Amino acid sequence: MLRRLQYEGAARVVAPALATGLRAQRRLRSWRRPKKEPSEWFGPPLRATYRLKEVLTRHYLSGRYADGAVPVAWVTSGFPIELLRPFGYHVVYPENHAAMCGVQRKGVKLAQVAEVWGLSQDTCGYARCDIGSFLSGNTPAGRLPKPDILLACTNICQTVVHWYRTLAAILKVPVFVVDTPFLSGDPDERTETYVAEQLEECMQLCARIAGKKVDRKALGRVAQRSKEASELWGECLALSQAEPAPWTGFEQFLHLGPIVAMRGLPECNAYYRELRDELRERVKHGIGAIRHERFRLLWDNLPIWYELRSLSTLLAEVGFTIVTTTYSYGWAETAPLFDPRDPIVSAARVYARVFINRSLDFRLEMMKKLVNTYSCDGAILHSNHSCKPYSVGQIDLADRLAKEASIRTLLLDGDHIDMRVHSKEQAEGRLAAFMESFGGL
Amino acid sequence: MLAYLESQKQQGRPIVLAFPILYPREIVTALGACAWEIWSQPLAQPIGSETNRLQAYVCPMVRSAQQVLSSIETIHPRPEAAILPHTCDSMQGLLSIALSTPAWDLPFLPFRYPRGSHGPASTRFLREEVLAFIASLEKALHRTLDPDSLQQALNLQEQKEDRLRTLLESLRYWQGSDIELYAALRSLEYLHPHDAIPLLDGLLSRVDRQKARTGVGIVISGMIPEPVDLFDILEDAGGYVAADDYASIGRRLPSRSTARNADPITSVVQRLQRMPPCPTRCSEVQPRIEYLRNLARASGARGIVFHTVKFCEPELFDVASIRKALGEDGLSVLHLETEFEAHATGQMATRLEAFIEMLGQGKAS
Ligand code: SF4
Ligand code: SF4
Numbered sequence: 001m002l003r004r005l006q007y008e009g010a011a012r013v014v015a016p017a018l019a020t021g022l023r024a025q026r027r028l029r030s031w032r033r034p035k036k037e038p039s040e041w042f043g044p045p046l047r048a049t050y051r052l053k054e055v056l057t058r059h060y061l062s063g064r065y066a067d068g069a070v071p072v073a074w075v076t077s078g079f080p081i082e083l084l085r086p087f088g089y090h091v092v093y094p095e096n097h098a099a100m101c102g103v104q105r106k107g108v109k110l111a112q113v114a115e116v117w118g119l120s121q122d123t124c125g126y127a128r129c130d131i132g133s134f135l136s137g138n139t140p141a142g143r144l145p146k147p148d149i150l151l152a153c154t155n156i157c158q159t160v161v162h163w164y165r166t167l168a169a170i171l172k173v174p175v176f177v178v179d180t181p182f183l184s185g186d187p188d189e190r191t192e193t194y195v196a197e198q199l200e201e202c203m204q205l206c207a208r209i210a211g212k213k214v215d216r217k218a219l220g221r222v223a224q225r226s227k228e229a230s231e232l233w234g235e236c237l238a239l240s241q242a243e244p245a246p247w248t249g250f251e252q253f254l255h256l257g258p259i260v261a262m263r264g265l266p267e268c269n270a271y272y273r274e275l276r277d278e279l280r281e282r283v284k285h286g287i288g289a290i291r292h293e294r295f296r297l298l299w300d301n302l303p304i305w306y307e308l309r310s311l312s313t314l315l316a317e318v319g320f321t322i323v324t325t326t327y328s329y330g331w332a333e334t335a336p337l338f339d340p341r342d343p344i345v346s347a348a349r350v351y352a353r354v355f356i357n358r359s360l361d362f363r364l365e366m367m368k369k370l371v372n373t374y375s376c377d378g379a380i381l382h383s384n385h386s387c388k389p390y391s392v393g394q395i396d397l398a399d400r401l402a403k404e405a406s407i408r409t410l411l412l413d414g415d416h417i418d419m420r421v422h423s424k425e426q427a428e429g430r431l432a433a434f435m436e437s438f439g440g441l
Numbered sequence: 442m443l444a445y446l447e448s449q450k451q452q453g454r455p456i457v458l459a460f461p462i463l464y465p466r467e468i469v470t471a472l473g474a475c476a477w478e479i480w481s482q483p484l485a486q487p488i489g490s491e492t493n494r495l496q497a498y499v500c501p502m503v504r505s506a507q508q509v510l511s512s513i514e515t516i517h518p519r520p521e522a523a524i525l526p527h528t529c530d531s532m533q534g535l536l537s538i539a540l541s542t543p544a545w546d547l548p549f550l551p552f553r554y555p556r557g558s559h560g561p562a563s564t565r566f567l568r569e570e571v572l573a574f575i576a577s578l579e580k581a582l583h584r585t586l587d588p589d590s591l592q593q594a595l596n597l598q599e600q601k602e603d604r605l606r607t608l609l610e611s612l613r614y615w616q617g618s619d620i621e622l623y624a625a626l627r628s629l630e631y632l633h634p635h636d637a638i639p640l641l642d643g644l645l646s647r648v649d650r651q652k653a654r655t656g657v658g659i660v661i662s663g664m665i666p667e668p669v670d671l672f673d674i675l676e677d678a679g680g681y682v683a684a685d686d687y688a689s690i691g692r693r694l695p696s697r698s699t700a701r702n703a704d705p706i707t708s709v710v711q712r713l714q715r716m717p718p719c720p721t722r723c724s725e726v727q728p729r730i731e732y733l734r735n736l737a738r739a740s741g742a743r744g745i746v747f748h749t750v751k752f753c754e755p756e757l758f759d760v761a762s763i764r765k766a767l768g769e770d771g772l773s774v775l776h777l778e779t780e781f782e783a784h785a786t787g788q789m790a791t792r793l794e795a796f797i798e799m800l801g802q803g804k805a806s
Contacts, residue, residue, distance in 0.1 A: 118761030122498070122752050154556055158530050161556055161723045162758035169726045169762050177723065179557030181566075182533050184540055190569050194555075197562035360537040385498050388754065392503075392534025395494045396541065413496075 007062055007069035007090075041316035043288050046247060048255070048275040055271050056257050060141040066090035067145035071210040074147040076164070077260050078155040078354055079178065080347045082226050083203045085264040086218035087210035092144055093261045094167075098126040098417060101133065102305030103254075104140050107417040113138075119166075125386040125417030127163035134170070148209050150175040151202070155357045157389040176202050180352040184359050187352065195348035203344075216343070222264040223343035230335030232272035233259045237332055239279040240323045241374055244288025245296065246279045249322030250312050251289065253303045259331045294319030295438055298370055300326045300397070301382035301390045302416040307424070314428060318435055324374040326367060330355050333366070360393045364400055371405045377438065378408040380431075385415040385422075410434040442483065442631055443517065449475040449633060450518040455582055458523040460506050460532065461664070462688050462721050464552045465709045468575055469524075470634055471594035472584050477520065478630040480665045480689050481505050481781045494538060500752040501781045502664065503531045507538070510545045522581035526552040528721045529755050548581035550574060554713065556723035568710050591705040595712075597634040604641035605629070606694055609685050611648045613658060613740060619672035619682050626690055627666065657800045658683030660736050663748035663756065663777075665689045671748070671777075671785045671793065678797040683740035686733065687748075692717050720755035726762045733763060737772055743800045744773040746793070751780045773800060 066072050070090050075081060077095045084091060101107045107125060113132030115121055121128075133139045150173060152164040161177050168175040178198045181191050207214050236255070239246055247255075255275060262268035282288075297315075299322045304311065315321060334353050339346035355366055371379065379401055381394045398409040412430060414422045446456050454475040459466070461480055469476040482505040494511075495504050509516070510523070525536040539549045552574050555563035575586055605626075608615075615622060625644055629637050657680040666672070666687055675681065685691035695715035702708045718724035718732050733745060745767060749756040764774045775796040777789050785793075 118764055120757040120761070123754055123757050127758075158527075158533070158556060158723065159754055162720060162755055165723075165726050166758050166762055169766075175558075175725075177557045179555050179563070179723075181553040181555070181570075182527055182536075182551070184536060184551050190566075190573075194562055194566040194569075197565070198557050198560070201558070201560045201562060360541045364541075383496055385496075388499065388530040388534065391496060392499055392531050393538050395496065396538055 003065060003068040004070070006065040009065075040291070041313060042290055043244075043246075043282075046251065046275075046278060048271075048278050049251075051271060051274060052255055052257065055262070055267060058267075059261060063090055063092060063141065063145050064143045065145075067147075071149075071206075072145045072147045073149050073151050073206070074164075074167070075151040076153050076156060076160045078351060078356075079151050079153040080199060080351050082219065082222045082264050082343060082347055083199060084151075084206055085222040086215045087206055087212045089206070089210065090145060091261065092147065094130040095126050096257060096261050097133065097139065097141060097144065098129040099305055100140055101129050102417045103308065105306045105419070106138075106140060107306065108419050110136065110138060111418060121418070121420075123386075124157075124159045124163065125415055127159065127166075129417050131163075131167065131170070134167070147171065147173055149173060149206065151178070151206075152176075153178040153180060153351060155180040155351050155354045157356070157387070159388070174205075176205055178202055178351075180354075180357055182357055183352065183362075187349070192345070192348045192352055195352045196345045199344050199347060219343045220340040223338050223346065224340040225266065225269055226263045227335055227338035227340065229259060229263055229268045229272060230332050230338070232269060232276055234332030234335055236272060236276045236279055237324065237328060238373075239276070239283055242283040243296075243375065244286070244290070244293035245321055245323040245374075246282035246287060246289060248289040248312060249297075249299045249325040249328065250303060250308045252325060252328040253305075253308070256328055256331065288321075290316040290319070290321045292319045293321050295377045295435075296321060296323045296375055298322070298324050298326070298367065298374065298376045298379040299382065300367065300379060300394065301384045302327055302387060304382060304414045304422060304427075305416055306419055307414075307422070307427075310424075310428075311431070314431060315435070320435055322380070323376065324370045326355065326363070326370065329366075329370060356389055360396060363393075364397055364404070367397065367401055368405045371401070371407055376405075376407060378410070378434070379405075380410050380412050380434070382416075383411050383413050385413070386417060408434065408437055442628075445636075446475065446477055446631060447518045454633065455521040456518050457578070457582075458509070458520045458547075460523065460525050460528075460535075461502060462526060462528045462719070463554055463693065463713065463716065464524050464526045465571060465574065465713060467591070467594040467598040467709060467712075468571075468578060468586070470597060471586055471591040472578055472582055473590075474521070474578075474582060475631070475633045476524075478689070479506055479509050480630060481667055482508060495535075498752055499531050499534075500750050501779075502750050502753070503535050505781065506532075506535055510535075510539060510542075510547075513545055513547060520547065522548045522550055522578065524550045524552060524578075527554065527556075529753075531752075531754075548577070550577045550581065554722050564710065564714070567713060568706065571706060571709050571713075588705055591709075594634075595705055595708055597638075601629075601634045601637050601641065602694055604638065604645060605690075606697070608641060608644055608648065609691050609694070610739075611645075611650070612681075612685065613653050613683050614648045614650050615644075615654065616647045616649050616652065618676060620669055620676075622682075623666040623669055623672060627669075630689065654681050654683075656681050657744070657797050658740055658742040659797075659800070660684040660686060660733060660740065660742045660745045661748060662686035662692075662733065662745060663688070663779075664750045664753065666748070667779060668782055668785050671789065674785055674790045674793050675797065678794040679801055680793075680797040683742040684736040686717070686736060688719060688721065692719050720759045726759055729759060730763055730766045734767065734770065734772070737767075744775065744796065746796070747774065747776045749776065749778055751778045 110132035111128035114128040152160045402409040695712045718729035
């Protein structure tokens, strides 16, 4: 009971109070400090970024008190989270958490803890970072609640199964894996029926753990909210078709947080409405994310979290901006398939058809579509040491995209978390040469 | 090997390439074909002129597979189809590359073993996947499968496996060198079961239950026994393989079952489900720990050597947990990684020698 009060209190009282405090502090600072010179390369910062911080702070803050108060699940980013919402689960996304560690450049230190424990440096950096965080109790989130269940879905990769099975052995909690078999051709009913059947099995298990009954009406409402949220996210992304683009692809990576971690909650939709309105306003007034947009690029694969700032600056200084990314687009792409009247079967479709679970030909077509609709002049494909499902095939994709979409492409070596396998000088050198090839610099 | 495969083709058995790891081999046999498994680079001739299409951090097994496919035009006998099971993210990536490469002019057959939580939905899906696999192989070979041929192929496969199982359970009494044993076992990658059975009988005739091997027995686990001179180093150091859990050998032997199914498809499905725990089937870690513990106990092995392939994520996750758990039991574990070097590296040799020496002295790591 006390735990529940703490949990609710953190979400409903402390976090909003903290947010108000932060806002007031920000205002006070802006009065006191002499006005900051506008950046030479970037447009004015998005107001929504502050809201994003508030929304995520609230989520993580309440999480500190979640275990013992409500059922807790740790889930992979592509897991059909809608299933859990009606049971009141608090949901933790280890991938988001690892990304947060990456942005704060804490990824390597935490990964090293997992390596000392026994994980090889050749395993996915997200997994090492999170396992290291759990083993050391060190997290920028303050504290992560212990899960009652681990839930993984293979739509992003098979690595998550190995990662979650390892976690399950460490934490001694059950794990449920929803398998979305790889679609080497068109989606087929047989595969999607299999996925839907597993979702049913999983939902029953989650109901048992939560001690609640399955409420299909509530599930339909959640599916409706998720559909709207993904559509709103799609609208936000589409606004970058404008020239100049009102926000960059790297900013999109940061603003992905709620669509990944808070799908199905009203706060998520409210947040993206606010973001969309601000982006619309920027487009209306011709405000670009960078001041002198000259060339527009597509980014493939996860970002290099710890170099977001430096890479954005390097690009912006010479008028380059990332306007679209395959990863961010992935969260909007299958949204229309959600059907609140048939939440399980439609979720099977939505989650089995994510682009990373599809063939190279499919991915190439998707990238060509993005290049066209966002008027891209080039593409950077981040060859990510950590992430085999995203990276295997990128050599072909870079060649074919260059030929078939008539753009310049660059395969950029790196790692989304592990700074030790990323050579900053080499990457910057390659990027500079790539940009020079566009001429006029 | 190529001459053998050529002779198979002459006998009217088309060649079907099979990439690692798990697929229902009995179906290939039932359709009158011969499976040729590609676990590493099997060709003596240099790789085709096609440029490398995989990053350096992709495992050598997938890189070898890509090289074989890139040279497909020059391979004789020409295979009629290639099976690409969904083993891991990298193998799945290769399937995707294969399907989008018209120059690799072959029908590519995926096989998707269910990776979920192994409830009733998984069994249903596996059955459907087996049926879909049959349909696509029939199409590729222009042949039709009849239930009698499948039953015969199942019988043949089981006879072969019974012999292999007996052999692997008797490694302690094997009267020969490990290098010789593994060279012979690797030919199972391409031998038709008709020819595999006499080979295994020959090997079994060299098992003498009155004469146990001396030295330090180990369990060996990993992907494939390559480089093979590792076994010379093991033997010189005073060790021998007491039990095998290589994915290419012992880990593809279904557990014994006395159940007889009227429906051969059900047998195929159950055989796949009865395979030993393996991360490429997304098995849980605990059953694999138990399995290895039992292998060590039954064979009298004093330690476990994981001989994995560089960048192999499925194994790398498991090894960490297994090492912890078995270490607590006092069972020592050594982890060696191979990149399919022609010969074991000096570092591999030193570590293996030191490990055997330590086990010989009865120390725990
Ligand atoms: S392998 Fe790639 S998709 Fe999978 S968890 Fe790691 S970063 Fe994510
Ligand atoms: S060695 Fe490992 S990573 Fe490579 S194909 Fe086999 S299972 Fe996949």
